[in-house]
Amino acid sequence: MDIKEKIKQIEEQIENTVKEIKSSRTAQEIKMKFLGKSGEISSLMKNMRDVPPEERPNMGKLLNALRQWTEERFDKLESGLKTIELAKRYADEKIDVTMPGQVAPDGAYHPTTLVTRELIDIFLGMGFEIFEGPEIENDYYNFTALNTPKDHPARDMQDTFYLAENLLLRTQTSSGQIRVMENKKPPIKILSPGKVYRSDDDATHSPMFSQLEMLVVDKGLTLCDLQGMLDEFVKKIFGREVKTRLRPSYFPFTEPSVEVDVSCFECGGKGCRLCKGTGWIELGGAGMVNRRVLAGCGIDPDEYTGFAFGLGIERIAMFKYGINNIKLLYEGDTRFLKQFKG
Numbered sequence: 001m002d003i004k005e006k007i008k009q010i011e012e013q014i015e016n017t018v019k020e021i022k023s024s025r026t027a028q029e030i031k032m033k034f035l036g037k038s039g040e041i042s043s044l045m046k047n048m049r050d051v052p053p054e055e056r057p058n059m060g061k062l063l064n065a066l067r068q069w070t071e072e073r074f075d076k077l078e079s080g081l082k083t084i085e086l087a088k089r090y091a092d093e094k095i096d097v098t099m100p101g102q103v104a105p106d107g108a109y110h111p112t113t114l115v116t117r118e119l120i121d122i123f124l125g126m127g128f129e130i131f132e133g134p135e136i137e138n139d140y141y142n143f144t145a146l147n148t149p150k151d152h153p154a155r156d157m158q159d160t161f162y163l164a165e166n167l168l169l170r171t172q173t174s175s176g177q178i179r180v181m182e183n184k185k186p187p188i189k190i191l192s193p194g195k196v197y198r199s200d201d202d203a204t205h206s207p208m209f210s211q212l213e214m215l216v217v218d219k220g221l222t223l224c225d226l227q228g229m230l231d232e233f234v235k236k237i238f239g240r241e242v243k244t245r246l247r248p249s250y251f252p253f254t255e256p257s258v259e260v261d262v263s264c265f266e267c268g269g270k271g272c273r274l275c276k277g278t279g280w281i282e283l284g285g286a287g288m289v290n291r292r293v294l295a296g297c298g299i300d301p302d303e304y305t306g307f308a309f310g311l312g313i314e315r316i317a318m319f320k321y322g323i324n325n326i327k328l329l330y331e332g333d334t335r336f337l338k339q340f341k342g
């Protein structure tokens with residue numbers, strides 16, 4: 001075939017191909033197909049060897065022109081497409097800097113956490129140290145060492161989740177008292193917050209709840225020291241005008257044992273719905289550490305005395321924030337929780 005004819009054919013082929021190209025990337029790829037080593041133009045160049053010498057200069061000129069034309073044709077196409085692509089990218093990625101930002105929802109501390117921190121802060125200010133015991137406890141620490149051996153009727157006070165014969169979910173943070181006293185010589189001043197478990201479930205009871213345990217062991221401590229510390233504590237948490245009252249009670253690990261009440265911080269003691277008309281709100285259990293418990297931990301009860309106090313944290317949160325169902329504290333409903341944002 002005539003070389004001019006062939007060139008024309010290639011040019012037409014290129015024009016047809018170019019029409020179909022939609023992206024600068026494809027333009028570049030196809031260009032290489034025509035101009036690359038195995039492309040048609042290159043193979044024409046290779047055929048020069050078979051052309052009679054007198055025709056070579058002319059043919060070389062024509063092929064070089066074709067080569068150059070092809071290159072320019074594709075470069076033009078590529079740069080045109082690049083301009084369009086860039087404009088499209090700018091349009092797609094356009095941001096309106098005057099638009100209000102997307103506010104990431106921020107969390108709030110859980111009311112139980114808020115109250116726990118407040119309680120801990122008060123006691124840390126009085127020189128207490130924190131001790132955290134295990135939630136899975138031996139029967140010994142949860143009961144026996146707390147003067148509540150097997151078959152002791154006081155075991156019925158707390159419906160226990162047993163995991164095995166001697167393994168249970170602790171029913172009280174009092175188990176921590178033993179762990180501390182076994183390992184530390186008096187003076188002892190510890191605070192033990194944590195989750196406890198009881199098979200109990202209604203509007204004011206949950207199978208899992210939190211307690212805060214306080215234990216002080218030293219020489220010459222009496223019930224008056226306990227009451228003095230409780231007075232100071234309730235004033236800090238509920239307000240200066242709040243008073244405490246100790247009522248006789250029973251716990252196997254304290255002797256004497258008391259129930260600690262505070263004068264109602266809602267009505268000031270006159271009687272209202274919060275205190276059910278009594279003027280008093282029950283705060284927790286307390287007492288002087290039973291001699292048998294001290295002795296069992298290797299502490300001489302003739303030399304040392306101690307007092308302990310335990311309260312339910314959710315109960316305090318419910319009173320403090322006017323929450324009427326303990327379940328609200330465990331459901332994780334953000335409509336409830338966001339009300340506690342500081």
Ligand code: PHE
Binds near residue numbers: 171284
């Ligand atoms: N552990 C007791 C309870 O859960 C409370 C308590 C703690 C009583 C410390 C006396 C001393 O009911």
